[in-house]
Amino acid sequence: MRIGDLAKRSGVSVRALRYYEEQRLLESTRTPGGQRSYPEEAVDRVRFIQQLYAAGLPSKVIVGFLPCVATGRATRQMFDHLLAERDRIATRIDELTEARTKLDLVIEQVVTTGIVAEDPGPASAP
């Protein structure tokens, strides 16, 4: 598969894929002409990388994790790191849940207080 196809199938830009390679997150073989070629599994791998990015992990951390993912083995240090990041994500989920709840409150407030036709202005009495 060529880089443009992988980009479309995984939903990221061509530039992003080259960046991932630069960061050693993604490998490719090359055609005799020097063009990148990817196997099918690359699609899943890119999606996985995107998920970890979305979870707030920087590329250097992801690079450290990929061997564990591939082999199922890890040093003590990497294992602890895995646990720590898992907890960080869990915490993040809690924060987001709280934020969503607060937004829900605001939305409900707006619904019961009323939707206004024009700009409410700088919050003074009519």
Add this chain to the structure above:
Amino acid sequence: MRIGDLAKRSGVSVRALRYYEEQRLLESTRTPGGQRSYPEEAVDRVRFIQQLYAAGLPSKVIVGFLPCVATGRATRQMFDHLLAERDRIATRIDELTEARTKLDLVIEQVVTTGIVAEDPGPASAP
């Protein structure tokens, strides 16, 4: 309350608070000497801002929301915007949950496959 106290109490840096003011997220009165002074509610407000930041909302969007929060009123457009952001956060939560699940799988894999004393190296058979 002075800026240093607010920083400690809300857990953000002094620089961040000045930045919030610059972005019109936070107001302050000034002492005759020109120093910022905050009321008690500022602590909650800063925490709220932090939560929205953590949820991935950029400052310009937050600025738009603050009037709704304060007044409970919104234009149709702002209301739709609120709903959209709420959904974005919900989606984000789902993504994070999936990422956590995947990390859990990796962790379990490592636990059952074994923790290794040294660097596992470039993934070859022993």
Add this chain to the structure above:
DNA sequence: CTAGAACCTGACGTTGACGTCAGCTGCAAG
């Protein structure tokens, strides 16, 4: 009254994940 901690503005630096542009090359179709 004075030392020094806390504050002020203004401006430049940082970081990560790409976007974008330039200039060149590979490759499949007609």
Add this chain to the structure above:
DNA sequence: CTTGCAGCTGACGTCAACGTCAGGTTCTAG
């Protein structure tokens, strides 16, 4: 063969949310 899209490298640009430094002012404890 040539057209032209897709790909290549290299390098600079961007954007947000601050960090940090300089050079000066205000506040407060003693």
